[in-house]
Amino acid sequence: MADDKKSSSWLTSIRPRFNKVFGQQRETPDNLWHKCKKCSQMNFHRDLTAALYVCPNCNYHMRLGAKERLDSVFDRSDYRVIDLPDVTADPLRFRDEKKYTDRLRDARSKTQMKDAIIVGLGKVDDVDAVAVAQDFSFMGGSMGMATGEAIITAANLAVTKKAPLIIFAASGGARMQEGILSLMQLPRTTVAVNLVKEAGLPYIVVQTDPTTGGVSASYAMLGDIHISEPNATIGFAGKRVIEQTIREKLPDGFQTAEYLLEHGMVDMVVHRSQMKSTLSRVLRHLLKRGPAPEGAENDPLPLASPKPTNKPVDSASTGAEAEPPSPLLSTP
Amino acid sequence: MSTAYLDFEKPIADLEAKIADLKTLPGEGEAGAVNVKDEIVRLEAKAAAQLNDMYKRLTPWQKTQVARHPDRPHFIDYVNDLIEEFTPLAGDRGFGDDHAIVGGLGRFKGESVVVMGHEKGYDTETRLKHNFGMARPEGYRKAVRLMDMADRFGLPIITLVDTAGAYPGLGAEERGQAEAIARSTEKCLTISVPMISVVIGEGGSGGAISIASANAIGMLEHSTYAVISPEGCASILWRDSARAADAAAAMKVTAQDLKSLKIIDQIIAEPIGGAHRDPMRTISDTGRFIERALAAQHNKSPQELKAERRQKFLEMGRNLQIA
Ligand SMILES: [Zn+2]
Numbered sequence: 001m002a003d004d005k006k007s008s009s010w011l012t013s014i015r016p017r018f019n020k021v022f023g024q025q026r027e028t029p030d031n032l033w034h035k036c037k038k039c040s041q042m043n044f045h046r047d048l049t050a051a052l053y054v055c056p057n058c059n060y061h062m063r064l065g066a067k068e069r070l071d072s073v074f075d076r077s078d079y080r081v082i083d084l085p086d087v088t089a090d091p092l093r094f095r096d097e098k099k100y101t102d103r104l105r106d107a108r109s110k111t112q113m114k115d116a117i118i119v120g121l122g123k124v125d126d127v128d129a130v131a132v133a134q135d136f137s138f139m140g141g142s143m144g145m146a147t148g149e150a151i152i153t154a155a156n157l158a159v160t161k162k163a164p165l166i167i168f169a170a171s172g173g174a175r176m177q178e179g180i181l182s183l184m185q186l187p188r189t190t191v192a193v194n195l196v197k198e199a200g201l202p203y204i205v206v207q208t209d210p211t212t213g214g215v216s217a218s219y220a221m222l223g224d225i226h227i228s229e230p231n232a233t234i235g236f237a238g239k240r241v242i243e244q245t246i247r248e249k250l251p252d253g254f255q256t257a258e259y260l261l262e263h264g265m266v267d268m269v270v271h272r273s274q275m276k277s278t279l280s281r282v283l284r285h286l287l288k289r290g291p292a293p294e295g296a297e298n299d300p301l302p303l304a305s306p307k308p309t310n311k312p313v314d315s316a317s318t319g320a321e322a323e324p325p326s327p328l329l330s331t332p
Numbered sequence: 333m334s335t336a337y338l339d340f341e342k343p344i345a346d347l348e349a350k351i352a353d354l355k356t357l358p359g360e361g362e363a364g365a366v367n368v369k370d371e372i373v374r375l376e377a378k379a380a381a382q383l384n385d386m387y388k389r390l391t392p393w394q395k396t397q398v399a400r401h402p403d404r405p406h407f408i409d410y411v412n413d414l415i416e417e418f419t420p421l422a423g424d425r426g427f428g429d430d431h432a433i434v435g436g437l438g439r440f441k442g443e444s445v446v447v448m449g450h451e452k453g454y455d456t457e458t459r460l461k462h463n464f465g466m467a468r469p470e471g472y473r474k475a476v477r478l479m480d481m482a483d484r485f486g487l488p489i490i491t492l493v494d495t496a497g498a499y500p501g502l503g504a505e506e507r508g509q510a511e512a513i514a515r516s517t518e519k520c521l522t523i524s525v526p527m528i529s530v531v532i533g534e535g536g537s538g539g540a541i542s543i544a545s546a547n548a549i550g551m552l553e554h555s556t557y558a559v560i561s562p563e564g565c566a567s568i569l570w571r572d573s574a575r576a577a578d579a580a581a582a583m584k585v586t587a588q589d590l591k592s593l594k595i596i597d598q599i600i601a602e603p604i605g606g607a608h609r610d611p612m613r614t615i616s617d618t619g620r621f622i623e624r625a626l627a628a629q630h631n632k633s634p635q636e637l638k639a640e641r642r643q644k645f646l647e648m649g650r651n652l653q654i655a
Pocket of ligand 1: 036037038039040041055056057058059060
């Protein structure tokens with residue numbers, strides 16, 4: 001790891017890197033506007049990248065690419081990208097309306113990634129860690145053999161380095177084009193994360209939007225600690241399938257991170273700007289290490305369950321006191 | 333013999349209907365009776381040959397229908413024939429008892445075991461009771477409970493898989509369907525006792541793997557095992573669930589496909605015309621597979637059993653020889 005001891009807020013320190021990344025990879029000039037999907041506010045692209053793709057106006061968490069994710073979590077965005085094993089390409093010679101090999105080629109040229117996942121080794125507030133990030137923009141982040149091997153590689157590395165494993169899940173589920181081989185990634189990744197747990201190392205899952213299907217039914221629900229991002233969709237079955245099965249409309253907020261928090265499936269819902277400091281804090285506790293070094297973020301621990309801040313409060317009819325906006329969902 | 337014919341079995345249905353008609357004919361004198369008898373023998377031979385031919389060349393979609401055949405033997409049938417002193421155990425100790433997964437203690441070939449599997453039901457009432465074999469979180473949590481118990485007491489585990497998949501419902505999601513499936517798969521891969529699984533009908537995705545991450549896995553000849561139902565896959569990738577036959581073929585869902593991909597260890601042959609035409613034989617052949625598979629695990633240490641099971645899954649998909 002780099003020995004740069006410069007103490008500045010991590011957000012400030014990664015900003016130049018972010019702009020560089022987006023400038024190269026997505027070829028988006030800094031002065032482009034980006035319209036928020038939720039509140040329709042026009043945001044400057046460079047403001048958005050600096051805010052880790054959270055709308056400065058309404059806190060809507062847009063999807064973050066895998067590389068940007070690892071940049072945002074490792075100290076100074078400095079980490080070793082781990083080489084991942086090659087897997088048999090298109091083992092089933094799968095073809096729907098398009099050949100799987102063509103879909104893969106398109107996804108690769110669009111994202112400049114080999115598959116929907118990357119693994120990094122670096123430091124999180126000075127704690128050695130292996131972090132895995134899935135990328136929704138690569139075929140919906142779907143889990144096939146490449147994802148399985150990536151998670152196995154990451155788990156083995158964590159055990160070898162005696163480092164915790166953090167997985168940022170972002171996936172619609174198993175990759176149908178790999179058929180039964182994609183289903184087998186459920187037990188394979190489950191074995192992998194158990195190797196980490198049995199080595200006495202922390203295994204943290206961050207469920208981002210979306211974490212569904214076979215991914216939620218395997219490693220993404222087996223963490224020591226589950227942290228999710230606001231409003232992320234997390235669940236097993238697709239909403240449409242459920243509605244067709246039960247023949248009724250699903251309630252608002254169904255399968256959101258907040259819904260899972262309420263139902264005991266995740267430990268906390270954390271604003272992206274506080275993700276790194278939260279991870280750092282839980283890792284340090286689990287590893288019995290002292291507090292984060294000077295220069296790291298030191299946010300208060302999340303205490304209240306985050307609720308939408310813009311909910312109208314009808315105190316006259318309920319007599320209830322207005323709930324203060326959660327610190328987790330307010331702009332940092 | 334079964335009377336429920338699948339669409340593609342129409343020629344067989346016609347022949348067998350004709351045979352049944354002939355059998356009810358009063359013979360007109362001795363010579364007439366002999367003629368009818370000869371005709372019956374001839375038609376029966378023809379039907380058998382056609383059935384044999386048809387079942388040798390079933391398409392993946394046809395196999396999917398055979399795997400879902402309403403008269404196909406179910407978990408309960410296997411337990412009745414193969415397990416003595418079956419003692420069903422109920423409940424996840426948290427919320428309820430899910431009848432989509434049935435399990436308990438029993439004696440297999442003299443040895444005490446934990447046996448469990450999906451039960452689809454056999455008529456409207458039992459199908460509703462068992463939710464068509466589609467488990468909710470409580471089913472997987474009961475499975476975890478039973479596997480834990482087997483592990484504590486050193487009892488081998490036998491699981492029979494027959495599910496369209498985990499139930500996609502509001503309550504199931506609310507109570508953590510994904511987590512329940514994940515924990516059950518994890519438990520399969522953590523226990524130190526022998527675990528043998530057989531896919532007897534449908535191996536539907538996470539709902540199947542959650543009780544089938546075993547030391548040895550068998551599949552009945554016309555059973556299927558897939559990451560998503562052909563209809564589901566077709567509606568997503570082809571945007572048309574009517575393309576299920578294409579999806580079934582593309583996804584490689586048959587026992588033969590899975591054997592060649594080294595996902596399963598053995599194919600258990602079915603009687604000509606499918607398991608439902610001779611349930612007893614199907615069940616006893618399945619019993620023989622389980623007996624041999626258990627015997628093969630017999631001298632292994634608890635550590636070996638767990639390590640080998642894990643290694644088996646880690647190796648899956650590596651070094652594939654693509655034809
Ligand atoms: Zn907004």
